[in-house]
Amino acid sequence: MLSDEHKQAIGRSWRLVAPILDTAVELFYRRLFELRPDLREMFPSDMAGQRAKLGATLGFVVKSLDWPLEEWSTAQDPESDLFLVVLALGRRHRNLYHVDDEHYGPVGEALMWALDQGLGQVFQGTTREAWAKAYGLLSTTMKLGASAMDVEVPPSTERPS
Amino acid sequence: MTPSSPARKPLLKGDFAIVAFPELLQVTALGRQYIAVEVLDGARALLGEVWLKGGMVVRAVAGALTGRAAFSALLQEPRAASFAAFQFVDQVGPYPDPIGPLDGLLLEAAVESDTARSAPAAPETPAPRPAAPARGRVLCVVSPKGGAGKTTISLNLALALAQRGHLVLLVDVDPQGGIGASLSAHARRSPGIYDALMGRAHLKDCVLPTRVAKLRILPAGLLEPQEALQHIPQLMSADVWAKYTEWLALQADVVVVDTPAGTMGVTAAVLGASTHALGVLQADALALRSFPMLRAALDDLATRGRAPELAGIVMNRVPDGGALPLAALREIGSAHSLDLLLEPGVPDDHGFAAAALEGQPMSLYVAPSGRDYGRLFDQLAAAVAGRVGLVPAEPGKLSLVG
Numbered sequence: 001m002l003s004d005e006h007k008q009a010i011g012r013s014w015r016l017v018a019p020i021l022d023t024a025v026e027l028f029y030r031r032l033f034e035l036r037p038d039l040r041e042m043f044p045s046d047m048a049g050q051r052a053k054l055g056a057t058l059g060f061v062v063k064s065l066d067w068p069l070e071e072w073s074t075a076q077d078p079e080s081d082l083f084l085v086v087l088a089l090g091r092r093h094r095n096l097y098h099v100d101d102e103h104y105g106p107v108g109e110a111l112m113w114a115l116d117q118g119l120g121q122v123f124q125g126t127t128r129e130a131w132a133k134a135y136g137l138l139s140t141t142m143k144l145g146a147s148a149m150d151v152e153v154p155p156s157t158e159r160p161s
Numbered sequence: 162m163t164p165s166s167p168a169r170k171p172l173l174k175g176d177f178a179i180v181a182f183p184e185l186l187q188v189t190a191l192g193r194q195y196i197a198v199e200v201l202d203g204a205r206a207l208l209g210e211v212w213l214k215g216g217m218v219v220r221a222v223a224g225a226l227t228g229r230a231a232f233s234a235l236l237q238e239p240r241a242a243s244f245a246a247f248q249f250v251d252q253v254g255p256y257p258d259p260i261g262p263l264d265g266l267l268l269e270a271a272v273e274s275d276t277a278r279s280a281p282a283a284p285e286t287p288a289p290r291p292a293a294p295a296r297g298r299v300l301c302v303v304s305p306k307g308g309a310g311k312t313t314i315s316l317n318l319a320l321a322l323a324q325r326g327h328l329v330l331l332v333d334v335d336p337q338g339g340i341g342a343s344l345s346a347h348a349r350r351s352p353g354i355y356d357a358l359m360g361r362a363h364l365k366d367c368v369l370p371t372r373v374a375k376l377r378i379l380p381a382g383l384l385e386p387q388e389a390l391q392h393i394p395q396l397m398s399a400d401v402w403a404k405y406t407e408w409l410a411l412q413a414d415v416v417v418v419d420t421p422a423g424t425m426g427v428t429a430a431v432l433g434a435s436t437h438a439l440g441v442l443q444a445d446a447l448a449l450r451s452f453p454m455l456r457a458a459l460d461d462l463a464t465r466g467r468a469p470e471l472a473g474i475v476m477n478r479v480p481d482g483g484a485l486p487l488a489a490l491r492e493i494g495s496a497h498s499l500d501l502l503l504e505p506g507v508p509d510d511h512g513f514a515a516a517a518l519e520g521q522p523m524s525l526y527v528a529p530s531g532r533d534y535g536r537l538f539d540q541l542a543a544a545v546a547g548r549v550g551l552v553p554a555e556p557g558k559l560s561l562v563g
Contacts (some may be wrong), residue, residue, distance in 0.1 A: 001190035001264055003218045005547065008504050035374070067193070068540075071263060072215030076193035083192030087172070124501040140180065141188045148175035 002137065004068045006130035013127045014062040017118055021058075024118040025051045032110035039106070042097055048109075061138065086138055090145025099146070104139040111135060167251035169197055176243040182236060183267050185244060190216035190263055195249040197303060202240040209235045228260055233270040247529030298415040298549050299406045301435035303458075304442065305451035307422035310477040311441040312339030314507065317534070321542035322415060323376035328409035328549055330368065330413035333381040334431055335421045336389065340380060353382020354405065358395065360504060364408060379409070397426060397450040399467055406434040424458035430457065434468035437549045440474040444506060475541065476506035477524075503544045505537055508556040 002010075018023055029047060033040045043050055064082035067074065078084050093099040114125045115131055123131075173185075182200065193215035193327045200208045200223075209223030209231055216464045223231035223238070235241070260266065302318070304311040312335070319331040333340035334354060351369060352362035362382070369378045409416045418435060420428040432438055440455050452474070462468040 003264065005500075009500065012502060012504075027371040065191075067215075069216050072193065072259075074193060074215070076215075078194060078248070081192040081194050083196075084194060085190055133485065137188050137191055140184060141191060144173055144175070144180060144185075144188065147173045147179055148173040 002065065002130065002134060005126060006063045006133060007068070009130040009136060010062055010126040011066055013115075013119055013122060013131070014120060016057075017115070020118055021055045022051065024114050024130060025055050025058075027117050028054070028110050028114035031113045032106060035106045035110060036103075039103065041100075057089075061134070065134070074079070083141060087145035087149060088143040090142030091149050094146035101143050101146070104143065108132075108135045110137060166375045167195075167249050169247035169249050171245065172196070172248045173246040174244065175242060184212060186218075186263055186267070189213050189246070193457060195219070196356070197247045197249065198247045199247070200235050200238060200241045200369045201243045203243065205243065208241060209552040210239055211235060211349050213263065214259075215392070216263050216449065219462065220267055221260060229266065229269070229481055232266055236267070256496055259299045265357040297410045298437060298551065299410050299418060299435040299469075299473065300415055300437045300439055300545070300549060301418045301420060301428075301432050302439045302441060303420050303424060303428055303432065303455060304422055304440065305424050305454040306418070306426075306443070307444040309422070309441045310399050311422065312419050314441050314475055314477060316340060317538045318542055318545060319417040320373060321538040322417070322537075324553075325539065325542055325546065327375065327414040327546065328412075329376050329381060330409055330416045331376065332409060332416055332418045334418055334427060334542070335381055336427075337381075337421065340378065340419055351378065351380060351382070353380035354433050355384035355388075356382040357405070358401075359384070359388055359392070364405065366541055367414060368412070371462055377413070397430050398411045399462075402434035406431070410436075415546075415549065424454050429458060433465070435469040437472040438469045439472050439545065440501075442474055444476045444509075470549075470556050471501065472545060473503040474501045475503050478509040479506035480509055503541060503548070504539055507537065507541075 029043075061082065064080070064085075070154065112128075112132065112135070116128075118125070172437065185198060186251060189198070192214070195212065195214045197210055197212050199210045202208055209226075211218060212220040218232060221228060221231040221235065222233045226234050302311055302315045313333065319329045323329040331340065332354060336355060351366045354364070354367065356362040357364040357367055364379075367379055367382065369380065371378060372546075389396065406416065406418075418431055420431055422428075424432075438459065440452070442449060442452060459468050459471060
């Protein structure tokens with residue numbers, strides 16, 4: 001899980017990314033398609049809407065991580081709960097866009113590269129580690145959403161009271 | 162409170178071939194829903210379950226085991242084959258006494274099992290800070306420029322650390338005696354560290370108790386201008402100061418040292434005799450340019466093998482809102498690393514200046530803005546404690562009025 005230090009590092013570095021978000025997202029897609037040209041056909045020819053969506057999603061993720069562990073017991077609306085939202089996102093990506101588990105590797109690589117380009121020397125140490133860890137957790141969650149989201153569960157043979 | 166089993170709805174199911182159990186638990190910590198994870202064997206018999214919320218393990222049951230023991234047993238359970246995760250839909254809890262943070266429990270379980278499979282995936286979990294001795298930290302608070310609020314921050318940080326249960330000794334080595342404004346008229350006349358340096362008093366007789374049980378103060382005491390001139394070599398010697406800081410470090414979990422403004426002279430010597438440094442910078446463009454002076458001072462000490470570890474930078478007088486300004490982020494981030502910036506920064510508030518003038522701890526000051534400085538400094542103290550490796554203090558009762 002992300003420590004408070006990691007979350008703070010993500011929040012701080014995001015304030016530097018936000019003013020150049022459009023450029024950072026463009027860099028991301030450019031890098032992704034360099035790494036995996038075969039993925040280009042999965043996206044619309046006009047990428048403007050797609051870039052806006054990714055920027056908004058990243059902003060939502062950063063905002064959703066902005067709470068320290070000591071606020072663990074605070075109520076959270078399920079509609080905006082990061083874990084539930086990302087699970088659903090993973091399921092949609094599989095069902096609608098045919099995203100496979102193996103796609104998450106190059107996406108992560110392109111994201112880290114774009115952040116490195118945008119943040120420069122700031123993207124090191126805990127900041128870099130935090131973003132890598134966050135992406136790892138998010139991609140695992142999306143893969144779970146794609147493969148493990150459940151509608152009905154057969155009753156287990158015993159349940160604690 | 163005996164937890165009941167509120168209604169739940171299915172969320173996930175799968176086997177541990179697609180995701181490892183520790184990893185599954187870790188991703189639930191991205192959100193703050195109550196999640197129950199059942200661990201099942203090959204025949205889908207229930208081996209146990211773990212309830213989590215927001216990175217905290219609330220409950221664990223495995224057969225006859227509960228709590229930490231159950232959690233650890235489930236992590237090592239060789240029959241574990243698959244899982245089913247649920248989201249609670251009814252009101253759950255509240256649980257005032259959760260078992261503990263997930264990360265900590267995973268590490269504990271890893272140590273217990275002594276196997277790489279049981280351990281949390283090493284690349285994803287930062288290595289824990291090495292277990293530090295209960296005593297020994299000397300945190301030198303420095304500011305390259307005067308007027309940055311260093312003394313007020315030293316006082317409030319020391320108080321907040323003590324209120325979190327750490328044994329704290331606040332030492333004033335500024336001959337101008339900034340901490341002295343917080344002392345009573347009687348205490349201001351008490352001997353301090355400079356009286357000990359000049360041979361007029363024993364150091365142990367100079368330490369003053371405060372109304373906060375775990376906070377003591379060693380004031381600056383008296384240093385006449387003539388004495389300062391005559392004793393320049395001793396006052397500028399890190400070796401001399403090291404003899405004092407070694408003794409002081411035995412008296413507390415952390416010694417917070419308020420130094421004269423600047424990075425030369427006495428401050429440089431005390432830095433060389435400290436284990437950690439904490440920088441205080443004012444959040445305006447001009448003041449931020451002084452950060453390289455602090456960096457240069459530390460680099461110079463490093464060449465002589467005496468550099469303290471830079472625990473972080475506190476930004477003071479942050480413009481309204483408290484969010485660290487972009488100029489600060491760029492200045493610090495380009496020179497070193499954003500890791501250095503401690504949060505929260507201290508906002509620019511008239512109350513801060515007023516309390517500073519009176520030498521009054523901010524946690525006792527009610528700001529007209531309604532800002533809760535007590536909570537702010539508690540958060541800062543938590544950040545500093547983490548950076549210098551202070552072991553979480555045992556909970557205990559603290560009384561302001563002794």
